Amino acid sequence: MSGDLILRASGLTKRFGGGGFLTRAPVVQAVDDVSLEVRRGETFAIVGESGCGKSTLARLLMRLLEPTAGQVVFDGEDISHAAGPDLTRLRRDMQFIFQDPFSSLNPRMTVGKLIGEPLEVHRPDLTARERRAKIGDLLRTVGLTDAHANRYPHEFSGGQRQRIGIARALASGPKLVIGDEPVSALDVSIQAQVINLMGDLSRDLGLTLVIIAHDLGVIRHMSDRVAVMYLGRIVETGTAAEVFDSPRHPYTQALLASIPAPRVEGEGRAPQLSGEMPSPTAPPPGCRFHTRCPFAGPECRNSVPELAPVDTGEVGSRKAATGTDHRVACHHWREIPLPAGAARSAPHSEPVEARFALYRAAIEGGQVVLKARVPTAAT
């Protein structure tokens, strides 16, 4: 693995169920032949509708689940079937931020204990005093104070609880943090604060972040690269600018079109998504999107499109043609026009603008002090 990559998945597949002779539960094809690469220090986003396999993929990447097929290489080591001491080390180096800050924190533990617990496991070298100092550092890093260590989760708001979850995730000094819809359960007014906090942390601490979301507005402002998932597969991947400004897959185009945005008179918009995502127990053959795709032709029903480089023949696309950036899995992407509003609508989507306006107002009103601080105490 090149030094610049921290995580690489190849041909990752996960099927659930179907094992019992009597129950005959249908097999769920949750993740199918997913390959991706995450570079050290970047924020990599995975987006797609609910049920498309994002959480399963995240759990595979962290070795919380064992793949049915395929491989995950983390920091140069194949972790696909890691166990025992290797797994303990992995739990230190890769941390998870959960979606729900209400159920993911034990209500009977003080915040100090919640953050101290991973420190006890992964940093047994620290004395009790050093541990307390480190807990204070972590709390301040996420915009809370030392005094919060003695309080219980129920005394905090949703946004503060997610900050506690983030501090807990940072306690072991991870190299990679995966957030599974880390702001979806929060009020819109709080989401931008937590997003900005994560952006500050990745920059100041040099963290690699993998963020999962169904809200594209969230992703646009915090990710370097994006993978779009549909029914267990990646259909498009590239830099945030490539995916948001020049979406090539009809599904990406439809997802972007579903973000409320100001319309320009006479401008074309990609078709909105219609119908439901088919069940992953019976995914359509060929291109899995063909049952909802306005551009589907006969070959789309039989032949699985490969995730191939977007080579438009322009000078700017040479990198994509030869390298790893913009890729799309569609037989017809060359014939499908770019939606005229794509470049304009995504960065200025109303929900995000509204969030950032609220955030700015909160800062100006002195309610929020957010700048993350790198822990300073010797540890």
Ligand SMILES: Nc1ncnc2c1ncn2[C@@H]1O[C@H](COP(=O)(O)OP(=O)(O)O)[C@@H](O)[C@H]1O
């Ligand atoms: N442990 C499991 N057993 C059976 N099916 C599962 C399990 N976990 C997830 N699934 C199914 O796999 C599919 C993908 O789920 P998930 O990864 O949670 O998607 P997302 O996070 O994108 O909403 C869904 O159909 C879900 O019901």
Ligand code: SF4
């Ligand atoms: S391969 Fe065919 S069905 Fe799939 S997205 Fe492309 S045009 Fe649509």
Ligand SMILES: [Mg+2]
């Ligand atoms: Mg999920």
